[in-house]
Amino acid sequence: MHYDPILAWQSMPDLLAGTATTFAVLLPVLVLGLMLALPIALARLETGPRAKAAAGYIAFFRGVPSLVLLYLVYSGLPQLSIVRDTFLWTFFSNAYFCAWVGLTLTHSGYMAEIIRGGLAAVPTGVIEASTALGLTPRQTLFRLRLPMAARYVLKAYQNELLIMVKSTSAVSAITLVDLTAAANTVFDYTYDPFTPLVTAAAIYWCIVNLMRTGFTLADRKLNRHLART
Amino acid sequence: MNAIVQIPSTADAARRAAGLQPAISVNRLNKFYGGFHALRDIDFQVAQGEIVVLCGPSGSGKSSLIRCINHLERHDSGSIHVNGMELTRKASDVARVRRQLGMVFQSFNLFPHMTVLDNCTFALRRALRMPAAQAEALAREYLAKVNVANQADKYPAGLSGGQQQRVAIARALCLKPSIMLFDEPTSALDPESVGSVLRIMEELAATGITMVCVTHEMGFARRVAHRCVFMENGAIVEDAHSAEFFRNPRSDRLKGFLAQVL
Numbered sequence: 001m002h003y004d005p006i007l008a009w010q011s012m013p014d015l016l017a018g019t020a021t022t023f024a025v026l027l028p029v030l031v032l033g034l035m036l037a038l039p040i041a042l043a044r045l046e047t048g049p050r051a052k053a054a055a056g057y058i059a060f061f062r063g064v065p066s067l068v069l070l071y072l073v074y075s076g077l078p079q080l081s082i083v084r085d086t087f088l089w090t091f092f093s094n095a096y097f098c099a100w101v102g103l104t105l106t107h108s109g110y111m112a113e114i115i116r117g118g119l120a121a122v123p124t125g126v127i128e129a130s131t132a133l134g135l136t137p138r139q140t141l142f143r144l145r146l147p148m149a150a151r152y153v154l155k156a157y158q159n160e161l162l163i164m165v166k167s168t169s170a171v172s173a174i175t176l177v178d179l180t181a182a183a184n185t186v187f188d189y190t191y192d193p194f195t196p197l198v199t200a201a202a203i204y205w206c207i208v209n210l211m212r213t214g215f216t217l218a219d220r221k222l223n224r225h226l227a228r229t
Numbered sequence: 230m231n232a233i234v235q236i237p238s239t240a241d242a243a244r245r246a247a248g249l250q251p252a253i254s255v256n257r258l259n260k261f262y263g264g265f266h267a268l269r270d271i272d273f274q275v276a277q278g279e280i281v282v283l284c285g286p287s288g289s290g291k292s293s294l295i296r297c298i299n300h301l302e303r304h305d306s307g308s309i310h311v312n313g314m315e316l317t318r319k320a321s322d323v324a325r326v327r328r329q330l331g332m333v334f335q336s337f338n339l340f341p342h343m344t345v346l347d348n349c350t351f352a353l354r355r356a357l358r359m360p361a362a363q364a365e366a367l368a369r370e371y372l373a374k375v376n377v378a379n380q381a382d383k384y385p386a387g388l389s390g391g392q393q394q395r396v397a398i399a400r401a402l403c404l405k406p407s408i409m410l411f412d413e414p415t416s417a418l419d420p421e422s423v424g425s426v427l428r429i430m431e432e433l434a435a436t437g438i439t440m441v442c443v444t445h446e447m448g449f450a451r452r453v454a455h456r457c458v459f460m461e462n463g464a465i466v467e468d469a470h471s472a473e474f475f476r477n478p479r480s481d482r483l484k485g486f487l488a489q490v491l
Contacts, residue, residue, distance in 0.1 A: 128301050129338035129397075133352035133404065134327050136320075143355055144340065151342055225342045225384035 004195045011186040011196055018182025019203055024096065025168045025178060029103040030161070036104060037111030042141075044116045054112065061109030067170045070102040074174040099171040107164055114156045118149030151222050158215040162208050179203060250313040252277050252408050252439040253298060258307035260293055260463075267293045269463040271307070275408075275441060280434045282450040282471070283443045285460035286486065291443040294460070295410045298441070299330045312407060331401030335413040337393040339385040339400070345372065346381040349400045357404070364403075371399040375429050391422025395429055402433075409433065411442040447490055451475055459483045 043054035061069075074095065077083045083092050091097045122145050130140040172181035183200035187193045253275040260268035268290045275281050283291040296302040298309055300316060300323045309316040311326045339348050349368035353359040359367075372378045375395035377388070385393050394414055401409065411430065415423040427449050434440055434453045444450065450457050450471060457474040459467040459482075467474065467483045478484045 123338070125334055125336050125338040126340060129332070129334060129340070129400075130352075132299055132301060132327065132330070132332035133400070134324060134356040135352060136324075136356075139355050143351070148340075148342060222342070225386060 002194070003198060004192060007186075007190060007192060007195045008199045011183075011199070014182045014186060015179060015196065015200060015203060018177055018179040018200075019207075021171075021176055021182075022165075022168050022178040022207075025099045025103065025171050025176065026165060028100050029107055029168075030164065032100065032104045033107035033111050036108040037115055040108065040112035041115035041119060044112060045119060058109050058112050061105045062113070064106070066103060066106040066167055067173055069105055070099065070170055070174050073102045074098040095171075095175045098174055099168075099176055102174075103164070103168065103171070106167075107160070110160050111157075114153050114160060115149060117156070118153035119145055121152045122148045154215065154219050154222065158212065161211060161215075165207055165211070166204060249277075251275060251310075252279065252312060253441065254308075254310040255294070255298070256308045256310075258294070258297065258304050258309065260290075260297055260302060260304050267463050268297070268304070271463075271465060273458070273465065273468075275439060278437045278439055279456060280440045280454045281442070282454040282457045283441065283460060284445065284447070284450065284457065284486070284490075285466075289460040290463040291460050292412050293463075295332075295412055295441055295443055299327050299332055299410060301332075328404075329407050331404060331406035331409045333394070333397050333401055333409065333411045333414045335416050337385070337390070337397045337417070339393055339397055341385055344382050344384055345377065345388070345396050348385065348396060349403050352400070353403055367403055368399070371402050372396070374402075375399045376425070389422060390418045391425040394418065394422070394426045398426075398429055398433070406438075408439040408441070411440065411444065413443050413445070415444065415446055445490060447475075447487070459486065461486075 040054045040057055043050040044058065045051070073092070077092055078089070083089060126148070127140060127145065130144050131137075135143065169178055169180035171178055172184070177185065179200050183196040186196035190196075251274045253273070255271055255273040258268055258271040258273070259266070271290075271294060273294065283294065285291055293302055297304045298311065298316070303318065309326075311329050314322065314326055314329070316322060316326045339345075340351065343351060346365065346368055349372060350359075350361070350364040353364035353367060354361060369378065369381060372381055375398055377392050377395050377399070380388055380392060380396070385396070388396065394417075398414075414430070415426050418426060423446070427446060430440070430442070430449070431453050442449075442454070454471045457469060457471045458465055459474070459478075459480075461482055466480050467478065469477075469479075474483075475487065478487055
């Protein structure tokens, strides 16, 4: 078993195409997951039925394996005639769409909990100060609580994001050829498992570390008020 | 040290319109926290330009009272009028009343991720939609008045407690309230910082602004307050001109309290 640089070079176009698929799955999931998580996190902080519903959502989608969710969305939902025989089929017959839905549900469950934690960490007194200064609850939420929460959750969000990058490989189960699947295909054709998979791992490593660098820069900028002077 | 000069404020118009109306008028106010009766039938008036100190043991309801006045706590019965405007539960009424009031907290409650300057311009820009340049000029003016002009670009964590509390006072004054509420403004400070904050409060008192201070600083109360109010168990026990309050306390409970704190 040895690393074959020539095979690595030759399979690079396939691996990069797989990387593109990985991003095509990942980026919409990150955006949609965040958009969905925010109202759920806010509902979770209330008291009453909405809080219960939000808690149920979080418990469910954090509990169900994302691979199972992907199978359910891609193979399970089309068993229902309301999905198969209506306009919905246009969407659910598309593997990308199913990947976005499945992973967004999982991601939003985790993100809602991260955002809730960040909002809960904003000191009550700071919110009261904003209120006493005449800002409406909505202004206080968007101008103060969320910006402060974003600073608190940066580390937790970084963790979740890096895990998501690698979790996207589950989409190969519903026919999408992402980076992992592309590497595996090279292995199928060449009987060399080592070279394509190590190359794929290196590409993942680059993606993850680029993101980590981005987070370090964001942290330096957003949390400069914590820097020792 | 710069003397604080009250700039003509939008609240001044309200004050003139209010005429001889009391700045604050609280009638038969009751407040419960669950089963705990925090404020019992409070009747409390503050005249325009009056400096009132609220004192009493912890848990006596002094903080609850001033927090009800700007609706940080919701009262359960009774009425509150500020410059003649009734504080109902309607958001527009609450906003109108809060516009009259500035609030300073025990723990400063500065926005930690904003510079001192941004702390002061935040409400001007967001709540009053004031242009940034105008807001900044106003903020710098008030920061100078509380002697922290040179700290404007720092973050709150880089300031001493006393400096932070003075920034909090400037932040409240920027909105030109006609009434200032202080909730134990010096209780979280070291003795040296206490002096710097009390000096600013004394200068502020001299400008004729109406002030209600919850404080344990009896020296400040004696020197600066026109009236002192002693509360215990959610009720007002004694309410007197400050000279009278210290010289001839009527109730045994106030005598006991003064003996302990003086």
